[in-house]
Amino acid sequence: MPIVSLQGVTKTYPTTARDGAPVVAVDDVTLEIAQGDVFGIIGYSGAGKSTLVRLINALEPTTSGHLVVDGVDITTLSERELRKVRGGIGMIFQQFNLFSAKTVKANIAYPLKLAGWAKADIEVRVAELLAFVSLSDKARAFPEQLSGGQKQRVGIARALATRPAILLADEATSALDPQTTHEVLELLARVNREQGVTIVVITHEMDVIQTLATKVAVMENGRVVEQGDVFEVFSNPQNPASQRFVGTVIKGVPSPAEQASLQARHDGRLVTFSFRDGDSSQAQVFLDLAAAGLGFELVYGGINDIRGRAFGHLTLAIRGADAAIDATLKKIRGHATVTEIGSDAPAGTTSSEGGVR
Amino acid sequence: MDRLIELLPDFWQAALETLYMTTFALAMAGVIGTLIGIGLYVTRPGGLLPNRPVSILISFLVNFIRPIPFVIFIAVLQPFTRIVIGTGIGINAGAFAIGVAASFAIGRIVEQHLVSVSPGVIEAARAMGAGPWRILLTVAMPEALGPLILGYTFIVVALIDMTAMAGLVGGGGLGAFAQVYGFRQFEPVVMWAAIILIVVFVHLVQTFGTWLARRIMRR
Numbered sequence: 001m002p003i004v005s006l007q008g009v010t011k012t013y014p015t016t017a018r019d020g021a022p023v024v025a026v027d028d029v030t031l032e033i034a035q036g037d038v039f040g041i042i043g044y045s046g047a048g049k050s051t052l053v054r055l056i057n058a059l060e061p062t063t064s065g066h067l068v069v070d071g072v073d074i075t076t077l078s079e080r081e082l083r084k085v086r087g088g089i090g091m092i093f094q095q096f097n098l099f100s101a102k103t104v105k106a107n108i109a110y111p112l113k114l115a116g117w118a119k120a121d122i123e124v125r126v127a128e129l130l131a132f133v134s135l136s137d138k139a140r141a142f143p144e145q146l147s148g149g150q151k152q153r154v155g156i157a158r159a160l161a162t163r164p165a166i167l168l169a170d171e172a173t174s175a176l177d178p179q180t181t182h183e184v185l186e187l188l189a190r191v192n193r194e195q196g197v198t199i200v201v202i203t204h205e206m207d208v209i210q211t212l213a214t215k216v217a218v219m220e221n222g223r224v225v226e227q228g229d230v231f232e233v234f235s236n237p238q239n240p241a242s243q244r245f246v247g248t249v250i251k252g253v254p255s256p257a258e259q260a261s262l263q264a265r266h267d268g269r270l271v272t273f274s275f276r277d278g279d280s281s282q283a284q285v286f287l288d289l290a291a292a293g294l295g296f297e298l299v300y301g302g303i304n305d306i307r308g309r310a311f312g313h314l315t316l317a318i319r320g321a322d323a324a325i326d327a328t329l330k331k332i333r334g335h336a337t338v339t340e341i342g343s344d345a346p347a348g349t350t351s352s353e354g355g356v357r
Numbered sequence: 358m359d360r361l362i363e364l365l366p367d368f369w370q371a372a373l374e375t376l377y378m379t380t381f382a383l384a385m386a387g388v389i390g391t392l393i394g395i396g397l398y399v400t401r402p403g404g405l406l407p408n409r410p411v412s413i414l415i416s417f418l419v420n421f422i423r424p425i426p427f428v429i430f431i432a433v434l435q436p437f438t439r440i441v442i443g444t445g446i447g448i449n450a451g452a453f454a455i456g457v458a459a460s461f462a463i464g465r466i467v468e469q470h471l472v473s474v475s476p477g478v479i480e481a482a483r484a485m486g487a488g489p490w491r492i493l494l495t496v497a498m499p500e501a502l503g504p505l506i507l508g509y510t511f512i513v514v515a516l517i518d519m520t521a522m523a524g525l526v527g528g529g530g531l532g533a534f535a536q537v538y539g540f541r542q543f544e545p546v547v548m549w550a551a552i553i554l555i556v557v558f559v560h561l562v563q564t565f566g567t568w569l570a571r572r573i574m575r576r
Contacts, residue, residue, distance in 0.1 A: 057484055080488075087486030097481035101499040101573075110495075111485040142575060158485075168484075 001071070002032035003166060003198050004039075004056055009065035011051055011222075025051040027222035028065070033215070035165075038192050038199045040213030040230065042206060042245055048222035049202045053168050056200065057089040058082040070165060087115055090159030090197075094171035096151040098143040104154050105130070105139040111161045129157040133187065149180035156187060160197070167191065169201045173208060185212050206249040210234065210306060218242045234304070235276045235311035251302040252313040258300065259341050266299050268319035271329065274337035275303070276311040285332055292328040294320035315341070361547050364538055368547075371534035372554055378452040378520045378530055379558075383513055385456030386463050390512075393419065393460060394467020395493065401472075405479075405489035405497075415464075422461045427519055430458055431526055451528025455519045459512055466508040470501040503574035510566025514559050521555075531555050 011026040026048045033039045043049045054060045055067060058074050067075050074085055098107050108129050112122045130136045133153040143151055152172060159167055169188065173181040189212055191197050201213055209216050209230060217227035218241055226239040234250065237243045246252070253272050254262055262270055273285050282303075289296050296316045303312035318325055329338055361368070393415060399405045400412035425433065431454040435445040442449050474497050482496045498505075521532020531551045539548025 059480065059483055083486040083488060085486075086484055089484070091481070091484040093477055093481060095475075095477050097475070097477040099478060099481075099496060099500065101502060110482075114485055114487055114491070144575070 001035075002068075003035045003070055004033040004200070005066075005068040006031050006055075007066040007068075009052075009055060009067055010063050011048075011055055011060060012063045024222050026055065026062075029222075029224050031217055031224055031227055033198060033200060035198055036192070036196055037215050038189075038201060038213045040201045040203065040209040040216040041219060042203055042209055042216060043219035043241075044204055047219040049219050050170055051222075052219070053091075053170055053200060053202050056166075057086050057091060057168060059086070087111070087162060088164050088166070090162075090164040090167040092152065092155040092159050092167070092169050092172045094174045096143070096148075096155045096175075098151055098154055098158075100143050102142075103139065104135065104141050104143070104146070107143070107154055108158045108161055111158060115162050125161060129161060132160075133157045147180070148176050149183055152176065152180075152184050153187060156184075156191065160191065160195070163195075165198060167197050167199045169199060169203075171202055171204070174203065174205065181208070182211075188212060206245045209245075210249055214307070218245060231306045231309050231311070234306055250304055250313075251300070253339065254300050254315060254341070262299050262315070262317070263341075266297065266317035268295070268297075268317040269322075269325060270299065270315055270317055270341040272301065272313050272315045272339040272341060273332070274311075274313045274339065277309045282314065285336055288328055288332050289316075289318065292320070292324050294318050294325060294328060358546050360538075360542075360544050361550055364547060367538070368534060368550065368554075371529060371531045371551070374448055374528070375517065375520050375530040375532070375555070375558070378448060378455060378523055378528060379513065379516050381449070381452040382455035382459055382516050382519070383509075385453070386459035386512070386516075387509065389456070389460040390463025391467050393464030394471065397464060397468040398471040398497070399489065399493060401468075405492055419461045419464055422458070423465070425458075427455075427458055427522055428525065430454065431522060435526070446527040448523070448528050448530075451520070451523025451526050451530075454526070455516055455523060458519065459516055462515065463509070463512055466512065467505065470504040470508055471497050473504070474500045503570045506566055506570040506573060510563055510570070513562045513566070517555060517558055517562075 006029050009026060009029045010024065012022040012024050015022055029052060041049045041052060051060060055062050056069060058077070062075050065075070066073055069085060070088065072085065074082065077085065099110065102110065105126055108126045109122050112125060117125070126139070127136070130139055133156055135150060135153055135157070138146065138150065143154065146154065155172075172188070173184050176184060185208065188199060188201075192199050201208060203209060213230050215228065216230050216233050217224045218233070218239060219225065220241040226233060226237065226242045233242055234246055237246045259270065273282070275282055296318045298314060299317050300315035301313045303310055329340070332338055396415045397412070397419070400408040400415065402409070402412070422430070431451070434454050434457060438450045438453050439445045442453050444450055478496060478500060479492060482492045487496070520528065520530045521535075523530055524533025524536060531554055535548045535551035538544060539551060
């Protein structure tokens with residue numbers, strides 16, 4: 001059974017303009033998050049992903065639809081009951097949102113006090129959490145004495161204090177530099193691996209999804225336009241929005257401008273070969289080209305690895321007799337995806353945003 | 358100068374009266390004003406316990422009282438002062454009027470400092486399952502404490518200023534002393550002695566308030 005399940009969930013806000021239509025922040029979203037998943041939700045700002053995550057822990061009430069968290073339909077609960085639900089869901093924020101008037105230790109102890117833990121138990125738990133996020137020496141420090149990465153680690157410790165089953169991360173690394181982002185993502189991966197916490201990651205950065213998530217939903221204008229396994233979405237995005245996001249981290253098929261530049265610099269026909277695990281190996285492609293006596297040069301592309309599964313796009317400039325090239329491409333097309341770039345290319349279609357599917 | 362030495366017992370008496378009125382008014386306005394400020398903060402739209410009618414009511418009351426010049430307010434309030442204090446004149450009546458006027462000023466100051474607490478921090482507490490009163494007392498108030506102390510300090514200085522006018526209802530104090538024995542009797546030394554002592558009071562209060570706020574805000 002999924003730990004979080006949304007069925008046709010919609011959230012609208014009354015418009016600020018007079019007589020205007022209500023603003024639909026989340027539009028008929030249906031998705032399921034399984035226990036132990038790291039579920040990424042990606043979208044540009046304003047896509048509705050932050051609202052969506054606030055519906056999951058009932059910080060905002062849903063307008064319609066069903067939202068089941070840990071077996072309970074939270075759309076039917078009273079405010080008092082919702083507070084209990086929230087206590088069982090950890091949340092971390094882009095701006096960390098630490099209590100500036102409290103020490104690191106008091107920040108982490110706060111949710112435990114709310115949950116009514118005994119003082120001695122709180123002491124033990126806080127020490128444990130500080131050790132987990134490697135900040136034992138900062139217990140008495142105040143948030144402003146910490147670096148951004150340290151603040152987010154305190155945020156993570158605080159969010160995990162009551163041993164929640166779910167952790168919501170709202171743009172948790174967007175205010176951090178690349179090195180610190182990497183450290184925080186590592187920590188979140190450990191939280192998921194070692195403690196089995198289901199994590200929902202909201203982000204606009206595709207590399208966060210790439211390094212951390214197992215499942216991904218792409219949001220645009222309040223709707224989920226594509227969702228699935230991270231490998232599937234990365235290696236074969238269907239929706240234009242997904243293709244744009246994937247294009248930010250994957251060097252795939254050259255864009256039209258890049259194609260022109262490549263064509264100017266290289267003789268021969270430009271052909272992109274796309275590989276996914278399960279397809280034929282690159283070796284076979286190179287063997288076929290060599291066997292036909294064709295000259296070729298790798299001019300663009302790369303191979304990517306998502307949790308041990310590889311995919312990628314390689315663009316080659318192939319030189320030789322046209323007839324021989326056509327015959328060889330036909331043969332390769334039997335076991336790999338082939339896209340020929342150029343005006344007179346009959347071999348496939350190219351999309352403008354770097355995705356050829 | 359001779360006149361000042363002659364009036365020295367009255368001078369010290371007036372100083373004590375100023376201190377007494379300021380303390381009395383601060384204690385009263387501190388409590389009532391903080392409650393008004395909390396009321397404004399929690400009921401405002403998007404607040405911890407949004408309540409439009411209550412919010413509008415408190416806000417209207419504050420906006421009604423605040424613009425009344427204190428010189429007039431102290432007289433307008435007299436019937437009410439008689440009910441509460443038992444008399445409309447004297448040091449207690451003056452202190453009471455200052456307390457009422459200052460409550461509404463403190464209300465706005467408390468509201469402003471609470472509103473400026475980061476909404477994200479409030480949201481974090483909500484996300485942990487904290488209820489509205491819990492958030493107010495354990496998050497919003499502590500987060501706003503440093504600026505609040507500066508706000509109270511600011512008000513104390515205004516209170517000392519208001520005590521000067523309490524002389525109008527026989528409240529006494531350094532303000533009345535400066536006016537009666539200094540200004541009206543053409544005794545600049547007497548007048549300036551009172552002024553300087555008021556300045557010293559204000560300076561001490563401000564220094565203490567700034568020090569305390571710095572300590573709490575750790576900067």
